[in-house]
Amino acid sequence: MQRILLFLYSLRAFLLFVLLEAVAIWLIVSFNSQQGSAFFNSSNKFSGKVLTAQKNVSEYFSLADVNARLLDTNAELLTELEILRKPADSAYVFVDSVLAANFEFKGAKVINNSIRLSQNHLTINKGSKHGIKPGMGVFNGEGVVGRVKGVSTNFATVISLLHTELLISSKVDSSEVFGSIKWDGVSPRYAKMLYVPRHVKVAEGDNIVTSGYNAIFPEGIKVGVISEVKQGSDTNYLDIIVELATDFTKISYVYLVENTVEAELDSLYKSSGISNE
Amino acid sequence: MNSSRVLVLTISFILFSLVQIIVLKNLVLFGMAFCFLHVLFLLLLPIETKTIPSLFIGFVLGLFVDLFYDTVGIHTASMLVIAYLRSPWIKVLTPTGGYDDNMRPTILNVGIGWFSTYSLPLFLIYNLVFFFIENLGTELFLPVVQKIIASTIFVFVLSIIVQLLFYRRRRGI
Numbered sequence: 001m002q003r004i005l006l007f008l009y010s011l012r013a014f015l016l017f018v019l020l021e022a023v024a025i026w027l028i029v030s031f032n033s034q035q036g037s038a039f040f041n042s043s044n045k046f047s048g049k050v051l052t053a054q055k056n057v058s059e060y061f062s063l064a065d066v067n068a069r070l071l072d073t074n075a076e077l078l079t080e081l082e083i084l085r086k087p088a089d090s091a092y093v094f095v096d097s098v099l100a101a102n103f104e105f106k107g108a109k110v111i112n113n114s115i116r117l118s119q120n121h122l123t124i125n126k127g128s129k130h131g132i133k134p135g136m137g138v139f140n141g142e143g144v145v146g147r148v149k150g151v152s153t154n155f156a157t158v159i160s161l162l163h164t165e166l167l168i169s170s171k172v173d174s175s176e177v178f179g180s181i182k183w184d185g186v187s188p189r190y191a192k193m194l195y196v197p198r199h200v201k202v203a204e205g206d207n208i209v210t211s212g213y214n215a216i217f218p219e220g221i222k223v224g225v226i227s228e229v230k231q232g233s234d235t236n237y238l239d240i241i242v243e244l245a246t247d248f249t250k251i252s253y254v255y256l257v258e259n260t261v262e263a264e265l266d267s268l269y270k271s272s273g274i275s276n277e
Numbered sequence: 278m279n280s281s282r283v284l285v286l287t288i289s290f291i292l293f294s295l296v297q298i299i300v301l302k303n304l305v306l307f308g309m310a311f312c313f314l315h316v317l318f319l320l321l322l323p324i325e326t327k328t329i330p331s332l333f334i335g336f337v338l339g340l341f342v343d344l345f346y347d348t349v350g351i352h353t354a355s356m357l358v359i360a361y362l363r364s365p366w367i368k369v370l371t372p373t374g375g376y377d378d379n380m381r382p383t384i385l386n387v388g389i390g391w392f393s394t395y396s397l398p399l400f401l402i403y404n405l406v407f408f409f410i411e412n413l414g415t416e417l418f419l420p421v422v423q424k425i426i427a428s429t430i431f432v433f434v435l436s437i438i439v440q441l442l443f444y445r446r447r448r449g450i
Binding site for chain 2: 012013014016017020021023024025026027028029031044046047050051054112114116117118119120121123157164165184185186188
């Protein structure tokens with residue numbers, strides 16, 4: 001017995017190494033899922049505070065750029081407003097609330113962003129206190145950014161579109177052909193569109209927008225532009241490369257969108273046995 | 278080891294981790310050369326540090342850096358590998374006269390040749406483990422190899438610069 005104990009004692013460094021490594025692997029496996037807890041990542045209270053302090057300094061360097069983008073968005077919205085404005089002699093018809101908007105929007109500031117890993121995340125300065133929930137869609141003035149992963153009181157972690165396991169249901173704007181956008185991990189400018197059958201005609205330069213099928217994003221938020229269509233190695237699907245609309249190197253402010261009927265939709269899908277990507 | 282040395286080590290621990298999460302996290306050269314300079318703290322612990330304390334230090338430092346990179350456990354796992362290999366690797370590299378007492382293996386103390394043979398393989402293993410786990414499930418081979426090699430070179434060059442600038446001969450920072 002004593003010899004066994006002595007033997008184990010002589011291996012103590014190795015045993016500790018194995019134990020701690022097992023803890024690390026457990027952390028990797030259990031906290032890197034898409035719906036993680038907010039404790040062991042950048043949205044916990046402590047790291048959120050540090051990142052906010054850092055962002056408060058560094059955001060001065062990008063003020064001019066942010067201003068220019070806001071001006072662009074403003075101009076677009078003004079144009080849209082002009083179209084919606086009723087002419088003087090028009091009559092107003094009340095539309096039933098069934099057709100009313102099912103989406104609510106919120107704004108937030110990005111305090112942490114990465115683009116060079118293969119599983120990138122952002123951190124934003126709004127949390128459960130401000131009504132942010134896991135699963136909400138995130139976009140900015142240019143296009144889709146990602147999806148909320150974990151939420152703490154004041155901060156939230158967002159899975160970037162530049163994450164090799166995130167699928168965004170989207171469609172070709174002109175022809176309504178739908179597929180899933182997935183990042184391949186190489187360049188932050190390009191992603192791939194999966195599950196588009198070979199017989200479908202798509203052309204370079206077609207716009208890709210969100211499809212609205214998976215209830216995270218409303219229909220029609222811009223994702224990117226098709227830059228290349230190849231026959232590819234897969235016998236069933238086309239190989240489509242999409243140039244992303246969002247410039248991930250310069251994200252400062254984002255909007256979050258919440259689907260107010262998502263719970264209803266989810267339970268409907270569940271009860272009818274449909275799993276949506 | 279007296280209390281002033283412990284203080285110096287604690288301060289450099291805090292400095293290394295702060296610099297890593299505030300400055301170097303945003304610094305990626307050419308889109309592939311990452312800089313994990315916090316590994317240098319572990320490498321520059323006094324030479325007679327045993328494996329068990331360095332495992333604990335590596336675990337804490339790795340977990341702390343992980344919080345900010347949103348890569349829970351990946352830095353921790355790689356740090357633990359380095360912490361475990363460090364002590365045997367130092368033993369293998371013992372020069373003929375043996376080591377001085379209480380020495381930290383900085384360039385100024387041990388020379389650039391010894392430091393290169395000591396640190397380069399460890400940096401390489403760190404980046405290898407980190408990018409291997411990080412890219413599990415993806416089919417990227419070439420970009421990962423590029424990242425590993427570029428990061429190793431970058432962090433090695435930066436660690437030489439940091440030591441020449443901030444370390445004095447014999448006694449710590």
